[in-house]
Amino acid sequence: MSIFVKGFDDISSEERNLLDEYFRGYEYRGANFTFLANYIWRTMYCLSWEIVEDYLCISAGRCDAGERDAVMAIPLTRTGSYDSEKLKKCIEICKGKFEQAGIEFALGSVPGHMVEIIENAMPGMFEAEHIRDLDEYVYLKEKLISLSGRALHKKKNHLNFFLRTYEYEAKPLTKDMEGDLLELTARIKEYKEMDPDEVDDLEGEYDAIVEMLDHLDDPDVYSVAIFIKGHLEAYAIGERLSDKMAVEHFEKANGAYRGLYQLVCREFCMALPEEIELINREEDMGLPNLRQAKEALKPEFMEEKYGMRLKA
Numbered sequence: 001m002s003i004f005v006k007g008f009d010d011i012s013s014e015e016r017n018l019l020d021e022y023f024r025g026y027e028y029r030g031a032n033f034t035f036l037a038n039y040i041w042r043t044m045y046c047l048s049w050e051i052v053e054d055y056l057c058i059s060a061g062r063c064d065a066g067e068r069d070a071v072m073a074i075p076l077t078r079t080g081s082y083d084s085e086k087l088k089k090c091i092e093i094c095k096g097k098f099e100q101a102g103i104e105f106a107l108g109s110v111p112g113h114m115v116e117i118i119e120n121a122m123p124g125m126f127e128a129e130h131i132r133d134l135d136e137y138v139y140l141k142e143k144l145i146s147l148s149g150r151a152l153h154k155k156k157n158h159l160n161f162f163l164r165t166y167e168y169e170a171k172p173l174t175k176d177m178e179g180d181l182l183e184l185t186a187r188i189k190e191y192k193e194m195d196p197d198e199v200d201d202l203e204g205e206y207d208a209i210v211e212m213l214d215h216l217d218d219p220d221v222y223s224v225a226i227f228i229k230g231h232l233e234a235y236a237i238g239e240r241l242s243d244k245m246a247v248e249h250f251e252k253a254n255g256a257y258r259g260l261y262q263l264v265c266r267e268f269c270m271a272l273p274e275e276i277e278l279i280n281r282e283e284d285m286g287l288p289n290l291r292q293a294k295e296a297l298k299p300e301f302m303e304e305k306y307g308m309r310l311k312a
Contacts, residue, residue, distance in 0.1 A: 003059035003070060003097055004050035008042035019049070022056035025078035029303050030111050031136055031247045031282045032073070036221070036239055040211040040249075044204035046070070053090040054078075059098075060108070070098070071108030071307070074118065087121040095310075105310060109134055112304030126308045133286035134305035137294045138245070139279045144269045144297070147262065151298050155262050162259025166228055170267040173223035173235055178213050180232040181225070185209060188252050209250055212237055222246060224267045226253070226260065234260050236268035238279075246272055247280040261293075 011019070019035050031037060038047055038058065045060040055077060061070030075090050098105040107118065107126075115128050143149075147156040162168075173181065189206060215221050218239070226234035234253035241247050248268060253260040269279060280303060284291040 002046065002048035003072070003094075003101055003103070004048040004057060006049050008039050008047050008049070011039070018051075019056065021078040022076040025076065025080055027242055028076070028111060029113070029138075029241065029245065029280070030109060030305070031241070031249070031280050032109060033076070034239060034241065034247070036212070036215055036218070037247075037249065040208040041204070043207060052093050053086050055087065055090045057090065057094050061103075068103065070101075070103050071106045072098070074107055074110050074114055082117050082121070084121040087117070091118075091122065107308040110306045110308055112306060115306050115308070118308060125310055127311050128306045128308050131305050131307050134283050136283050136303040136305070137281045137297070137299040138301050138303055139281060139297060140300050141269045141272060141277055141279055143300075144279060145266050147266070149298075155297065158259040159262040159266065160259070162257060162263050165259075166257065168263070169227040170224055170271075171227075172271065173213075173216055173225045173237065175213060175216060177225055177232060181213070181235055182206075182210065184232055184235070184254065185252055188254075205250070209237070212249065222268070222272055224264065224271050226264050226267065228257065233257060234264040236264050238268065240273075240276070241280060244276060245278040245280060246276045247282065249282070251281075 006015075016035065023034050038049075041047065041060075044063060046063040047058060047060050049056060049058045051057070052075070055075035057075050058073045059070050060073070061068065072094055075087060075094075095105040109131075110118065110128070112130075118126055119128075143152070147159060185206060189203075212221075216223060216237075220240040221237070222239065223237045224235065225232055234251075234257075236248055236251040238246050238248035238250075248265075251261070251264060251268070253264050255261075272279075278300065281294065281297075283305070284294050
């Protein structure tokens, strides 16, 4: 069952171009506001879309929950602005579609700087709840490259240890590296599956990485592969979010090499176009170790995320 009439499978070139107009029509900043971010996760989150009142509306809910937990993203504009009356009508129509499906209507992962847009369109109608686990970490590219300053001293020590100890080669990922990349990903996934809470998410992530490999030639997709003694031991893949911001969707490294995570992050940043100044490294999902690691890199700011539900 899908809330909206179209899915992300079998997208035509015309539909892809149309969707890109919406994703690029406003400075959304969130990691999920690109075509590829939706396309690669479509099978895990049963994503569907529809144009309603000239806004792009997308619903997502974990497929294993039968869409009972489905929510809608904030409607996307392709004009660079929002019209309160049209947006209100759009939301009311979408609310009806959710009700028809027997699902409570809610907006999910609304960027903090956009909550006011919804409130202006429907004053007093929604309750907004900050969801810390979904907040995304945004860093200055140059800081991730240099790791300069007292606050990043430990990270810099790890990087320097790696540089003193190992020889490596960094180059862009290519499709012919797929076998090595998936083997490394499977090894890391197998190690992490000792935590049962992460198993399903890791399975979905594995599938999304496989999907992403088919888009390495996209000019707005950036990647780096790290080879040590001829073996692939780390990689990172991301894409452009806006003129000055990129998102790093995936980063994997063999933890047996001290400093390798710092190195692959640095090399990914160095591979980005000069005009990119900020890197969104996505959320920590409430995982304590991941939160500690992301906080330790001292983000420039947090891209806050909110859930919005209609008041009773």
